Each structure stands twice: as C-alpha cells, then as structure tokens.
C-alpha cells in the first residue's frame with residue numbers, strides 16, 4: 042500500500058515544514074490537506090496517510106480512523122519499578138553495558154525498558170519491518186520529552202527499518218548479548234490494545250527456522266521470545282517457557298552461554 046503525507050486539519054508553518062521533511066526523508070508524496078477528513082483522503086488517494094500534526098506524527102493506515110503515534114506506553118510505568126523485577130529483564134538476564142537486538146520493535150516499549158537497563162555503555166538496536174512505523178517510532182524516540190527519566194534511554198535506541206532476519210544476517214556471530222522477538226499475536230487479545238490501529242498493517246509474520254538459526258548464531262547470552270500462552274512456538278523452537286500466572290503472554294528463553 043502506498044503512503045502519502047499531509048498536514049493537520051488546520052495547518053501552520055510548523056506542520057507544513059514537518060510534512061515537507063517527512064516527504065523528503067521517506068520519499069513519499071506530500072498531499073495538501075484541503076480540510077478533508079482522513080477517510081476522504083484514504084478514498085481520494087487510495088493510500089495510507091501520515092499526518093504532520095502540531096506535536097507529533099500520526100499514522101492512519103487505510104480503514105483506520107484512530108491514529109498510531111509514538112508514546113512510551115507500558116515503558117512509562119515499567120521503568121518506575123525496579124528493573125530487576127521486569128519480566129523481560131528477569132528472563133533475559135540483560136545487564137548494564139549489554140547489547141540487545143529487538144527484532145520486532147513495534148511501539149518500542151520493550152526496547153525502551155531494555156535501553157534503560159543497559160545504560161549509556163550498552164546498546165539497543167530495534168528492527169522494524171514496516172518502514173512507516175519504523176519512521177514514526179524513530180522520530181518519536183528522538184522527540185518525546187514528556188518523560189525526562191526516559192529521554193536518554195529513548196534517544197540511544199538505534200532503529201533499523203528492516204526485516205529482522207535480513208538484519209541478523211549482517212551481524213557477526215555472538216555479537217549481541219540478547220536477541221529478542223515479540224511477533225504479532227495471532228490471537229486477538231485486549232492487552233495489546235496499544236497496537237490496535239496497527240492490526241492488519243504491521244508485519245504479521247511468525248518465527249521461522251531461518252530466523253531462529255540467525256538469532257542463536259548472533260546471541261551470546263540468550264534468545265528470548267514473547268508470545269501468546271497458546272503459541273506452539275515455545276516448544277517448536279526449543280524455548281524454556283517461563284509461565285506468568287494470570288497473563289495472556291509467556292516468555293521463552295534459549296540460553297546461549
């Protein structure tokens with residue numbers, strides 16, 4: 042599906058400039074808003090719509106009237122609790138100074154928690170296969186200022202707009218401490234409501250033998266999977282399941298030490 046960029050309903054110099062920059066950086070057409078609704082633009086342009094709004098970029102895939110925009114989401118409260126107790130940190134064994142590759146960046150909530158954990162001496166690289174989503178999140182991570190305790194952690198995340206398997210193939214053996222995967226759930230669950238505007242838009246592919254082989258090759262400490270508790274991928278790919286009572290998703294770990 043093609044993507045176009047337009048401005049807010051009432052454009053000003055700032056939104057015009059932002060739209061022009063996005064059009065250039067993503068090499069997508071800039072289309073005048075002309076006070077049209079999002080549905081009208083979807084229908085006129087037959088394209089997903091990026092809106093340069095006053096404070097942020099908003100993404101409206103065709104058929105959606107609720108925008109996707111960057112927000113730290115669960116990272117906001119997860120980083121206010123002791124990080125040792127965060128399930129991702131606990132199962133991955135991620136430490137200060139480590140390198141984590143997040144193969145499925147999405148809204149970057151997990152990547153932000155990981156980045157806070159590894160600190161300035163560590164690295165978090167986030168792969169996102171959907172180019173517009175990668176762009177919105179990458180810009181959001183750099184521009185978001187309402188949570189000062191996360192600003193540095195967000196800015197340090199390197200976003201790679203790529204399929205994870207293709208990116209992993211470019212990495213040396215044992216070059217990251219943790220490789221993390223959180224593919225789209227195949228089941229509908231209410232807990233993933235942050236992601237609702239992206240259902241049907243985000244990359245929905247599931248783990249493959251090739252993805253797993255690359256993840257194990259690149260990782261020094263652990264490969265971690267987050268998936269729905271009914272997912273057969275834990276057993277299919279040899280993950281030790283960490284059951285989390287009363288939650289719809291579980292983590293699985295393959296130790297590479």
Ligand SMILES: C[S@@+](CC[C@H](N)C(=O)[O-])C[C@H]1O[C@@H](n2cnc3c(N)ncnc32)[C@H](O)[C@@H]1O
Pocket residue numbers: 144145146147148149150151152168169170171174203204205206223224225226242243244245246
């Ligand atoms: C469930 S979301 C991840 C949510 C993320 N853990 C967070 O904290 O916001 C899955 C994301 O991974 C992306 N994705 C799925 N398969 C991918 C792949 N093979 N390579 C890169 N990104 C992928 C999807 O487009 C989607 O944005």
